Amino acid sequence: xxTPEQSQLGKSSAYIDQYDPTLLxxxxxxxxxxEIGIAGTTPFLGADMWTAFELSWLNLxxxxxxxxxxxxxxxxxxxxxxxxxxxxxxxxxxNTRFADAQAVKERLRADISEAxxxxxATEDSTAVRAEPVGALRQAQGERIVSTHASIGVTVFxxxxxxxxxxHELDGLSLDRLDMDFEHYTPAxxxxxxxxxxxxxxxxxxxxxxxxxxxxxGQPDWGSVQISYTGDQINQAGLLQYLVSFxxxxxxxxxxxxxxxxxxxxxxxxxxxxxxxRYTRRGGLDINPFRTSHPQALPRNTRTARQ
Numbered sequence: 001x002x003t004p005e006q007s008q009l010g011k012s013s014a015y016i017d018q019y020d021p022t023l024l025x026x027x028x029x030x031x032x033x034x035e036i037g038i039a040g041t042t043p044f045l046g047a048d049m050w051t052a053f054e055l056s057w058l059n060l061x062x063x064x065x066x067x068x069x070x071x072x073x074x075x076x077x078x079x080x081x082x083x084x085x086x087x088x089x090x091x092x093x094x095n096t097r098f099a100d101a102q103a104v105k106e107r108l109r110a111d112i113s114e115a116x117x118x119x120x121a122t123e124d125s126t127a128v129r130a131e132p133v134g135a136l137r138q139a140q141g142e143r144i145v146s147t148h149a150s151i152g153v154t155v156f157x158x159x160x161x162x163x164x165x166x167h168e169l170d171g172l173s174l175d176r177l178d179m180d181f182e183h184y185t186p187a188x189x190x191x192x193x194x195x196x197x198x199x200x201x202x203x204x205x206x207x208x209x210x211x212x213x214x215x216x217g218q219p220d221w222g223s224v225q226i227s228y229t230g231d232q233i234n235q236a237g238l239l240q241y242l243v244s245f246x247x248x249x250x251x252x253x254x255x256x257x258x259x260x261x262x263x264x265x266x267x268x269x270x271x272x273x274x275x276x277r278y279t280r281r282g283g284l285d286i287n288p289f290r291t292s293h294p295q296a297l298p299r300n301t302r303t304a305r306q
Contacts, residue, residue: 002027002079002120013088019096019107024115025085028078032254036261044260046075046290047152048253049300050086054283055155057093057104065157067101068164069108070300072152075290077116080253087282105155113151167301169225169277171203174239183244188262190241193231199270201229206242207305209276212249220252222278223303224259230269238263252278256288264292279305 002025016023033042050071057065073081089111098104156164183190209222224242241262245255260274273291275298285306289298 013084016088016092017095018092020092021089021111021114023085023089023092024111025082026079026115026118026120027082027251028120029075029080029253030078032250033257036258037265038257038261042075043264044075044257044290044292045294046288047297048073048075048080049287049289049297051280051285051287051300051302051306052086052090052283053280053285054087055090055093055104058095058097060097060099062097065101067104067158068156068161069105070152070154070156071108071112072297072300073112073116074150075253075257075288077150079116079118079120080251081112081115083251083284083286084282087284090283101155101157105153108155109151109153112153116151165301166304166306168303169205169223169275171205171225171227174204174206174235174242175208177236177239179236179240181240181243183240184246184248185244186248186258186262187241187244188266190237190244191262191266192234192237193267193269194234195231197232199230200232201227201271202233203227204233204235204238206239208239208243209245209255211245211252211255212247214249214251214254217249218281220278220281221305222252222276223305224256224274224276226259226263227271227273227275228263228267228269229271231267233263233267233269252276252286253288256290260290277303277306 050073052069052071055067055069059065093104204226205223207223209224211220212218213220226238248255250258256274256276260272263269264272271293275289277287278285285302287300
């Protein structure tokens with residue numbers, strides 16, 4: 001089984017500029033999910049939305065091409081892809097010739113699909129779980145129907161760069177609250193809800209989310225949006241809880257799932273969605289979304305800090 005310590009994180013790495021799909025390093029989701037009380041079926045749907053800002057290849061005449069790419073990786077996949085390996089993999093396109101952007105897109109989709117569905121316990125790349133994702137739709141309106149077609153890839157050429165918007169997460173800012181903070185490792189006991197009032201529907205946002213890389217300890221900065229319906233969640237406790245991730249070492253996807261599960265079990269909302277947008281590192285940003293109920297994925301729109 002692949003572990004984070006076996007990846008290229010924190011190690012000197014050769015930058016391969018000829019196409020090499022073996023650079024992708026999948027890490028099973030199951031281990032970290034067991035830590036937060038998930039065994040088997042998850043209580044959420046969702047996806048990890050990636051943006052690649054440093055994608056380049058050569059056309060058939062050897063002329064460099066540059067593009068942006070959006071990736072949508074359903075949370076039902078067996079694995080995440082370790083982000084440094086993703087960067088090294090994308091760099092391997094730099095001096096490789098492709099017929100056109102469509103050929104690049106198809107290659108990206110095939111390689112990433114194989115990596116996220118690979119059974120790393122046996123290293124049998126054909127061992128994938130034939131399980132549909134459900135009612136989630138990609139931001140582009142494309143329905144995810146099976147593991148073999150589940151990875152969404154969109155490649156944007158230079159003529160579309162100006163159409164990529166910047167927008168902050170919508171919702172009531174928790175950061176307006178002025179209070180004392182003393183917890184800097186996850187403290188779910190700070191979460192609470194008021195059960196004797198009528199259920200409410202609220203959307204909160206904060207730009208104070210910070211965690212650290214699971215292996216290197218390097219800081220990861222993010223913004224988070226929490227949408228829920230149910231007993232009213234205490235805003236002060238929620239902000240203190242989010243800040244408590246400040247010295248916590250975990251990958252982006254794992255942090256969001258931990259936040260979801262802590263709110264789900266402590267506050268017991270009827271509906272819940274947690275969406276985080278992390279600043280880019282190595283030309284990549286990762287934006288996990290988890291929801292208790294089927295709904296459209298958020299548009300993969302970057303924030304100002306991204």
